Amino acid sequence: MVGEHLGRLAGYDLAVRCRLGVGDDQRTDRKHTLTAAASSRWAGAITRTSNDQWQRAQRNLLDVRVGLRRACRTIRSRLAVPVGGRHGRVRGYASQAERFQKQGRLQHLEAQLAAVEQRLAAGRVSVCRGGRRLVKLRHALGRDDVPFTEAGWRERWQAARWFLIADGEADASWGNQTIRVHPDEHWLELRLPTPLARLSNTPGRAATYRLSCPVGFSYRHEEWVAQATTGAVAYTIWLDPGRGRWYLDSSWQLPARPVPSLEALRQYPAFAVDLNADHLDGWALDAAGNPIGLPRTIPLDLDERPTSARDGRLRAAVAEVVHLARQHGCCSIVVEDLHFADARQAGRERFGRGARGKRFRRVVAGMPTRRFRRLLAGMAVNAGLWVVAVDSAWTSVWGGRHWQAPLDQQTKASVTVSRHHAAALVIGRRGLGYRARRRGGCARVRPEDRIGRAADSAGQGTAPGAAFVAPGVVPEPTAQGPGGPGGQRAGPQAHKTRPPERGAVGDQGAHDRSVPPEGAG
Numbered sequence: 001m002v003g004e005h006l007g008r009l010a011g012y013d014l015a016v017r018c019r020l021g022v023g024d025d026q027r028t029d030r031k032h033t034l035t036a037a038a039s040s041r042w043a044g045a046i047t048r049t050s051n052d053q054w055q056r057a058q059r060n061l062l063d064v065r066v067g068l069r070r071a072c073r074t075i076r077s078r079l080a081v082p083v084g085g086r087h088g089r090v091r092g093y094a095s096q097a098e099r100f101q102k103q104g105r106l107q108h109l110e111a112q113l114a115a116v117e118q119r120l121a122a123g124r125v126s127v128c129r130g131g132r133r134l135v136k137l138r139h140a141l142g143r144d145d146v147p148f149t150e151a152g153w154r155e156r157w158q159a160a161r162w163f164l165i166a167d168g169e170a171d172a173s174w175g176n177q178t179i180r181v182h183p184d185e186h187w188l189e190l191r192l193p194t195p196l197a198r199l200s201n202t203p204g205r206a207a208t209y210r211l212s213c214p215v216g217f218s219y220r221h222e223e224w225v226a227q228a229t230t231g232a233v234a235y236t237i238w239l240d241p242g243r244g245r246w247y248l249d250s251s252w253q254l255p256a257r258p259v260p261s262l263e264a265l266r267q268y269p270a271f272a273v274d275l276n277a278d279h280l281d282g283w284a285l286d287a288a289g290n291p292i293g294l295p296r297t298i299p300l301d302l303d304e305r306p307t308s309a310r311d312g313r314l315r316a317a318v319a320e321v322v323h324l325a326r327q328h329g330c331c332s333i334v335v336e337d338l339h340f341a342d343a344r345q346a347g348r349e350r351f352g353r354g355a356r357g358k359r360f361r362r363v364v365a366g367m368p369t370r371r372f373r374r375l376l377a378g379m380a381v382n383a384g385l386w387v388v389a390v391d392s393a394w395t396s397v398w399g400g401r402h403w404q405a406p407l408d409q410q411t412k413a414s415v416t417v418s419r420h421h422a423a424a425l426v427i428g429r430r431g432l433g434y435r436a437r438r439r440g441g442c443a444r445v446r447p448e449d450r451i452g453r454a455a456d457s458a459g460q461g462t463a464p465g466a467a468f469v470a471p472g473v474v475p476e477p478t479a480q481g482p483g484g485p486g487g488q489r490a491g492p493q494a495h496k497t498r499p500p501e502r503g504a505v506g507d508q509g510a511h512d513r514s515v516p517p518e519g520a521g
Contacts, residue, residue, distance in 0.1 A: 002209075003162030003237070005193055009034055010046050010163040011129055017050045021123025025051055038193040041178045045167045057125035061116060068113040075106045130160040148242075155241045162239070166191075168232030168252060175233035181248070183225040186214040188248070190237075215248060227252045254381065262433070265332045265386060271325035272334045272428025273376075274395070274420050277367050278302070280317055281420035284328035289434040292328055294411065295421035302368065314368055318375045322383045333376065333385055334431030336392035338369045390430040398436035399423040 013030055020026060027047045034043035081092035083099055093099040119125070128135055134157055140146050141153060148156070166178035174180050178191045189208045192200055197207035217224050227233055236249040267287055274281040280298040283291050298317045302310045325333050373387075380387050399422030407425070408417040426436045 001199065002190065002192065002196060003164045003239075004158070005196060006038060006042060006046065006163040007129075007161045009037055009042075010049065011161070013046050014050045014053060014127060014129060017047075017054050018125060018127060023123070025054075027051065037195065039178075039191065041166065041169075041191065042193055045165050045178070046163065048167065049163075049165060053127050053129075054125060057127045058120075058123075061120055061125055065113065065116045065120065068109055068116060072106060072109050072113060075102055075109070079103065079106070130157055134160060152241070159239045159241050164237035166235050168234040170232040172232075175228040175231060175252070176235055179235040179237065181215055181228070181235070181250075183216075183228055186216045187211065188215040217248075217250065224250055260386065262388070265388065266432050268331040269329055270332045270334050270388070270428055270431055271321065271328060271330045272424045272431065273321055274424035274427060275336065275338060275367065275369065275372055276420055279420075280321065281418065281424045282321060282324060283421055283424045283428065284324065284330060285425065285428040285432060287432065289429045289432050291407065291425060294415055295417060295424070296324055297418075297421075310368070311371070314371060315375055315379075318372065318379050321376070322379050322385065325380075325385055326383060331386065332388050332431065333380055334388045334390060334428050335373065335376065336395065336427055337389040338367070338392055388431045390427055392427075395423040395426045395430075395436070396420070399426040402437050 013034060016030060017025060030050075031040075031043045031047045034046055038046070077090050078093060079099065079102060081087045081090055083092050083096055084094065085092045093102060134153075137146060138153060138157075141148075141150050164179075166176055168176050172180075174182065180189045181187070188211045189202070190211075192207040192209055194207075199209055200207040202208045202210055224233070232252060234251045236251075237246060238249070239246050269284055269286050269292060271282055271284050278300050280300065282296045282298070284293055286292050298320050300313055300317055302313060305313070321333065373389075377387050396419055400419045402422075403425050404417055404419055404422040407422065411417055429436060
């Protein structure tokens with residue numbers, strides 16, 4: 001009853017906040033209006049949550065605008081090239097029919113972009129209390145892949161829209177005055193809103209309701225007890241209709257730690273991770289950029305799994321990475337700065353429409369890059385580790401060319417060093433400030449001499465003061481350029497003679513046409 005009552009107030013306050021748009025959110029007035037129907041503390045939690053939802057929706061709309069602009073820019077660049085032609089690295093469309101379809105696609109995207117611009121200027125955002133995914137399932141009831149009926153969906157929808165969130169208070173006993181949990185006696189008391197004060201079962205005191213069942217935390221119990229005794233703790237009560245069980249979540253803010261510099265982290269070993277669609281590949285590196293121990297492969301198996309199973313498997317994989325990093329005495333975990341925003345928003349234009357392009361887009365869509373980085377950052381902080389994000393360009397190419405074969409020869413016969421293991425090594429070397437390439441002659445050294453001879457000279461990259469993710473160090477330009485070995489971005493080669501000029505050629509047979517020009521001898 002409390003969740004249903006506060007849920008109606010939360011929906012009303014969110015509607016008011018959305019109508020206000022950009023500018024003053026008038027939180028004080030909104031809180032004063034809700035206080036009479038709930039309490040001052042409940043009103044503060046409701047208005048704070050509404051502001052967070054509105055800001056999150058606005059950031060989502062900004063991301064949509066960025067994606068639409070990128071897609072429009074890519075299509076315009078290809079439309080500027082004749083059919084079947086090429087201008088630099090930009091190719092024109094293969095046929096006139098495809099070009100015509102892309103012109104219509106561009107008009108559709110531009111109309112969507114104009115609508116998004118108008119919504120941003122007016123501050124009109126889209127927020128769905130209860131979750132948009134659950135709303136879409138309402139129209140899919142009756143299918144084989146939907147495991148519940150309309151009544152079951154209605155129960156889940158109502159439970160998702162309830163509101164039982166209490167912000168922590170540092171000066172209150174046990175860290176919270178609205179939802180209070182005793183660490184030793186294991187009871188939970190809930191402060192009732194004013195209209196529901198009649199439900200109180202604690203006579204002679206404030207209108208509170210104490211549960212008859214014991215409540216406690218088995219995971220990180222000591223940390224929760226220490227925080228509830230000395231600081232603020234926020235609680236969230238929610239219902240899982242599928243299991244018919246209530247759950248209590250607690251959260252608190254960790255004390256701020258000084259952010260170390262990259263130079264300080266590079267004095268200790270690091271654990272490098274290469275994220276792939278179906279597995280993680282990792283390798284521990286010492287401060288000199290040499291591998292320690294054996295490479296590790298952690299399977300993910302996320303295909304055709306429900307969301308809860310995917311999150312659980314990904315969390316278990318990240319926990320394994322953190323465990324390996326601590327086992328090797330590492331102070332940081334180095335990962336690629338992957339987000340695939342360009343590939344997801346303009347992938348069809350960049351990577352083709354054939355089987356190869358579809359296969360690449362399917363692989364990109366299945367890689368949980370954002371979820372992986374969030375889990376890794378949170379779990380690394382709890383373990384006392386730091387996360388360093390580096391440039392992801394050419395890691396597989398450099399690793400396969402310079403590291404895979406030598407490392408495969410120097411490891412145990414029962415261990416096969418894959419291309420992804422070599423890519424993880426390159427990622428770790430970038431995080432430690434070393435180049436990806438190895439010195440000449442290092443492929444035939446003894447394993448005990450690798451520490452002294454295999455290390456390369458350190459780069460000059462530095463990182464600004466980030467919270468937990470430092471920008472990567474791009475390899476220094478060499479004779480082959482900053483790109484991959486023999487890639488399209490290779491550096492200019494020296495010419496002994498002056499390059500020929502195409503404009504100086506006389507009237508002769510064309511080399512770029514299917515037939516000679518008219519009048520050619």
